[in-house]
Amino acid sequence: PSADDQSLRDVDATDDGRVVWFAGDGGALGRYDVEEGRLTDHSAPEDQTSTWTAIAVVGRAGAERVHLANGSGELLKGTYDDGDVAWGEIRKPGSGSSITDLAFDDAVGYACDSSQGVYATTDGANYETIGIEDANTDFAALAATDAELVVAGGDGTVFRYDGSVWTTLRAGETALRAIDLTDETGLAAGDAGGVFERANGGWTSVETPTDADLQGILVGAAGRERSDVAVGTSGTIVERDRS
Known part of the structure; x- marks a missing residue:
């Protein structure tokens, strides 16, 4: 199998931006x-x-760690070294529902799936369920920072986790x-x-x-010539200057 003629579904880069990884259909x-x-x-690997639905890359180019998720609820971690990737064991933290997104910062990582499951890991291999009941x-x-985790819901709800408690906020009425x-x-x-926008x-x-339906968004940085950008269907790209 190869990436030729396969639909690609996600992309991420190393911390230094020197290497980009992408993943999609057919492995x-x-x-x-x-x-x-x-x-x-x-x-x-x-x-x-099966279809890779999400990818997250951690570390600098040449020694990066690659985290993959698929439509069967499985997670796979690999470590890149000198042209080869050492892959670990396949993990399935939930019931097998499709993993829809991943977020990693060093060894701390999170995954969410299409059946209201959110999972956390501190080693990139073993996951525990952290929510969300009655979502x-x-x-x-x-998305996550050192202080919190937020999850976007299909009913316009944003769920926030501070490490111990989940809170629910309504952003809008659209998915x-x-x-x-x-x-x-x-x-x-x-x-x-x-x-x-959170405020x-x-x-x-x-x-x-x-x-258009927007399917990706990135927060810009004031003073760094990086705008807020959202992308969506029909090739839509919208941006907003944050300076």
Whole structure:
């Protein structure tokens, strides 16, 4: 198997931005060295050819750790070294529902699935369930900082976890598809051009020039020439200057 002609579903980069990993259907998995312009096919790790639904990369190029999730609720960790990847054992923390998103910071990581499950790990291999009871919605995305974790729900709800307690906040009435978080602020995006910004302990609607369904969002950085960006269906890209 290879990444050729396969739909790709997620992408992430090493901490220094020198290497980009991407994953998708049919076990497709690739590594692109930005500086050298070299693309390497790592598809079907451990003979896994199911669809990779999410990927998270941790560490600097050349010694990065790659975390993969698939539509069968399975998680796989690999460590890159000198052109090869040493893969660990397949883990299935939940009931087998599709893992929809991953978020990692060093060894601390989180995953969410389509059946209201959220999982945490401190070694990238062993996961424990941390929520969410009575959520009554599916989970599309999550994001984390050192202080908190947020999960975007399909009914417009944002769930926040401070390490011990879950709290629930309503962002809007449309389904949320993506979320991003920094120490200073957060953004969530979803159907019908919906974007919501965290402010004063809650989430408020932000006007956008589109009614496309938004499926990805990134918080910009004031003073660093990086705007807030959201992407969605039909090639939609919207941005907002944060300076």
